[in-house]
Amino acid sequence: MSQITILGAGAMGSALANAMVRAGWTTHLWGTWLDDHLVDAIEAGQPHPRINVVIDPAVKTFRSSELEQAMAGSQVIVLSIASVGVAKVTEMALPGIAQAEALWLTSKGFLPADDGQIELLPDGIRRIAAAHGVTVPPIVAVGGPVKANECAAEEPTATVFACTDLSVSTKYATTARSRRYAIEASDDEIGVEICAPMKNVYAIMLGIADGLQELRGRPHHNLKAATFAQAVKEMSLLGEAVGARPDTAFRLAGVGDLEVTGLSGRNGTYGTRIGRGEGSRAALATMAAQEQTVEGEPAVGLAVQLVAQRAPQIADQLPLLTAARTIIQDDPANYEEILVDAVLPKAPAN
Ligand SMILES: NC(=O)c1ccc[n+]([C@@H]2O[C@H](COP(=O)([O-])OP(=O)(O)OC[C@H]3O[C@@H](n4cnc5c(N)ncnc54)[C@H](O)[C@@H]3O)[C@@H](O)[C@H]2O)c1
Structure with a gap:
């Protein structure tokens, strides 16, 4: 045995x-x-x-x-x-x-x-x-x-x-x-290992859409779904840039894990608190006081560094990661606009 x-x-x-x-x-x-x-x-x-x-x-x-x-x-x-x-x-x-x-x-x-x-x-x-x-x-x-x-x-x-x-x-x-x-x-060891921390980062962003829904008292499902699609695209792009198969992000390790992480768990809860307007620093402090560590929070800064070191050529194709860094580290009042701007597709250039 x-x-x-x-x-x-x-x-x-x-x-x-x-x-x-x-x-x-x-x-x-x-x-x-x-x-x-x-x-x-x-x-x-x-x-x-x-x-x-x-x-x-x-x-x-x-x-x-x-x-x-x-x-x-x-x-x-x-x-x-x-x-x-x-x-x-x-x-x-x-x-x-x-x-x-x-x-x-x-x-x-x-x-x-x-x-x-x-x-x-x-x-x-x-x-x-x-x-x-x-x-x-x-x-x-x-x-x-x-x-x-x-x-x-x-x-x-x-x-x-x-x-x-x-x-x-x-x-x-x-x-x-x-x-x-x-x-x-x-x-695809690299693909699974890229998706694992990145989906924690992106689950925070899904949580923000949930928090906005609570704050406004109106559904924000469209925003959440657009965030989900952008998150998967970015996991695939980043994975490919560091040697992963692009399709790993569209399978169990990417889409699958992002779905389950976004449904429950500490990263989503943290995002929901931010979306409700608690502020990223205050929300993190509240969760720390409850002995809840948020793995996606340190992963945001490390992911941005990883991109700068190993995939700078795709940095501008990762607007949701950039938005995550800004919202989580800078704690801006206009977090909603930053998220919306990152996930709504731009008008096609003429
Ligand atoms: N919970 C899940 O559903 C799940 C699913 C898949 C993967 N994971 C991953 O598995 C890992 C463990 O998650 P978990 O949910 O079991 O967490 P947990 O908090 O229940 O357990 C964490 C484990 O890490 C140890 N640990 C924590 N801080 C440590 C430190 N500073 N030094 C040494 N050991 C330390 C703890 O003693 C414990 O054994 C995480 O990376 C998590 O992302 C969790």
């Missing part, structure tokens, strides 16, 4: 643990030093506090001090860590990662290097490992419309596994699949 170790006992790591048990894998779940209360609940058979679903008792849990034991003998290691913690946990887990046949990533975000270069997570992880003399096994980017609570509860879920070596992603798409957890295999 294959064995997997999932690093991070938060919402997604724990949800994936349930899916892997259903797929017949021996499943280890390691909690960071921030996860003791989550591991307590899992071990007590109580619903996981973040997703309100019981984690299968077949999942073997490990505390932060038991990282080595958690990873021993696993063919697959998974990073299911919030993007801020990815570099640190990667360094800690290098001995186990070096022994594994594959490293899966459910984490979403960019990784800024010390020299200011903005890297996609797989590149950043390979760089960190290389600095320690470690070669990372094939990386599988896990993407698509997967809300942790639904995945954990065995609601129908479609996901995509992407690895530059298609035989690797195909192998795991076959062996990790279960009745209601369907996996598409792709070779």
Whole structure:
């Protein structure tokens, strides 16, 4: 039987643990030093506090001090860590990662290097490992419309596994699949890794349309749909500019994940608060006070830097990203006009 170790006992790591048990894998779940209360609940058979679903008792849990034991003998290691913690946990887990046949990533975000270069997570992880003399096994980017609570509860879920070596992603798409957890295999690691943080950025913008609707007491569905279409176009353009297949943005990792992220979650809530007129800084402070981190907020600035570094030729074709940066970082009073201007197509030139 294959064995997997999932690093991070938060919402997604724990949800994936349930899916892997259903797929017949021996499943280890390691909690960071921030996860003791989550591991307590899992071990007590109580619903996981973040997703309100019981984690299968077949999942073997490990505390932060038991990282080595958690990873021993696993063919697959998974990073299911919030993007801020990815570099640190990667360094800690290098001995186990070096022994594994594959490293899966459910984490979403960019990784800024010390020299200011903005890297996609797989590149950043390979760089960190290389600095320690470690070669990372094939990386599988896990993407698509997967809300942790639904995945954990065995609601129908479609996901995509992407690895530059298609035989690797195909192998795991076959062996990790279960009745209601369907996996598409792709070779577009870059495309999935671009869509993952970018859809968080764009979900904030979808939320602004929702907030305007609340503020005005009138539907703003047309604006939201135009925002959605522009977001997908920009994910595709940016992906292609840095080496992705353009169609990945139109599939599960792009359209699919943007839809699910825009329907619920912290990025959308943040955008809704901005749209209601709370102001981007005040809204972020309110959410921070409620211990709600908004992954899309830091991703906006990093995405703008990534474009400047690696795709300056398309910067003017990304008006929604530019609008996101202005609204989120400058906190302007005319945020509505800025969003509208970014997504309504311009009159054709004569
Ligand atoms: N929740 C979902 O539906 C979902 C779906 C797909 C992907 N993801 C991605 O998976 C990753 C984890 O998300 P989640 O929903 O499980 O979040 P979560 O907040 O429930 O869990 C975050 C995990 O990261 C760890 N962590 C947080 N800050 C850290 C730090 N500074 N140093 C080290 N570790 C730290 C926590 O201990 C925990 O294990 C994110 O990148 C998220 O975008 C989430």
